[in-house]
Amino acid sequence: MFDPAIPATLKEILMRELDRDENLLWSAVPKPVFFNGPTTSAFLFAIPWTAFSVFWTVGAAGFKIPQFNQGEELFPLFGIPFFLIGIGLLSAPLWAYRSSLKTVYAITDRRAITVEGGMSYTIRSYRPEKLTEIFRREHQDGTGDIIITRIAWKNSEDKQMQELGFLRIRDAKNVEAMLNTLANHTVQPTAADDTFQNR
Numbered sequence: 792m793f794d795p796a797i798p799a800t801l802k803e804i805l806m807r808e809l810d811r812d813e814n815l816l817w818s819a820v821p822k823p824v825f826f827n828g829p830t831t832s833a834f835l836f837a838i839p840w841t842a843f844s845v846f847w848t849v850g851a852a853g854f855k856i857p858q859f860n861q862g863e864e865l866f867p868l869f870g871i872p873f874f875l876i877g878i879g880l881l882s883a884p885l886w887a888y889r890s891s892l893k894t895v896y897a898i899t900d901r902r903a904i905t906v907e908g909g910m911s912y913t914i915r916s917y918r919p920e921k922l923t924e925i926f927r928r929e930h931q932d933g934t935g936d937i938i939i940t941r942i943a944w945k946n947s948e949d950k951q952m953q954e955l956g957f958l959r960i961r962d963a964k965n966v967e968a969m970l971n972t973l974a975n976h977t978v979q980p981t982a983a984d985d986t987f988q989n990r
Contacts, residue, residue, distance in 0.1 A: 793815070793818050794818050794819045794820060796819070796820050797818060797819070797820055797895055798820075798892075801820070801893070801894075801895040801906060801908075802895075804895075804906055804912055804914075805818065805895055805897055805904070805906060808904060808906070808914055809899065810901070813899050813900065813901050814899055814900045815897060815898075815899050816898045816899055816900060816969065817897065817898040817966065817969055818895060818896065818897040818898075819895070819896055819957075819960055819961065819966075820892075820894060820895050820896075821894050821896070821957075821958050821959040821960055822934055822959040822960070822961065823892055823959075840873070840876070840877045841877030841878065844873035844876075844877055892908075893907070893908020893912070894906065894907045894908055896957045896960060898966070898969050898970065898973060900973075900976075901918065901919075902916050902917055902918045902919070902973075903916070903917040903922065903939065903957075903970060903973065904916055904917075905917075905955070905956070905957070915955065917939050917940070919973055919974045919975075919976055920974075921939065921940065922939065922970050922971070922973060922974035923974055924940075925937055925938060925939050925956065925967065925970055925971070925974075926938050927963055927964065927967045928963075929963050929964065933961060933962055933963060933964070934959060934960065934961050934962075934963060935959075935960065935963030935964075936954070936956060936957065936958045936959065936960070936963070937956045937957040937958075937960065937963060937966055937967050937970060938954045938955070938956045939955055939956035939957075939970075940954075940955050940956070941953065941954050941955070942955065
């Protein structure tokens with residue numbers, strides 16, 4: 792059953808992913824947002840970062856336009872990469888919004904599927920045995936996240952964690968119930984679990 796809000800391109804990708812005798816039970820796109828946890832943090836961090844890089848570059852230039860024929864005045868140009876990094880962080884909410892428009896979630900009679908777009912499409916499959924520890928994070932309007940699994944890694948001294956599953960979906964409670972029903976069914980595996988495909 793396709794959600795009418797799913798773009799034709801995502802429908803085509805999802806249909807190609809299904810096995811010949813696999814039945815689609817539910818599908819939906821996430822609620823698009825500019826600000827979530829990671830993008831909000833990046834945006835707030837970028838404000839002082841970008842402001843300082845502009846202040847430093849202008850100050851180092853002595854409030855003058857750098858002259859490329861004078862080596863001592865090239866020093867302010869070292870601030871430009873930091874300014875560009877700040878612009879990239881400030882645009883994180885925009886990229887998050889665009890990414891949500893290229894994402895679709897699905898439940899079949901065999902597995903849960905996520906298709907996440909960007910420069911390429913990443914497809915993840917979760918068969919019933921991977922759905923035994925899911926949990927729901929829900930808002931007052933019924934939208935929420937169904938977390939299927941977590942990926943943890945260490946970045947320098949900090950431990951990072953990414954939650955994977957159905958994010959920002961409507962009617963999260965009923966979708967969780969469908970996943971729990973699927974988890975209680977025994978099916979014959981036909982493909983590797985948690986596979987990643989780029990298209």
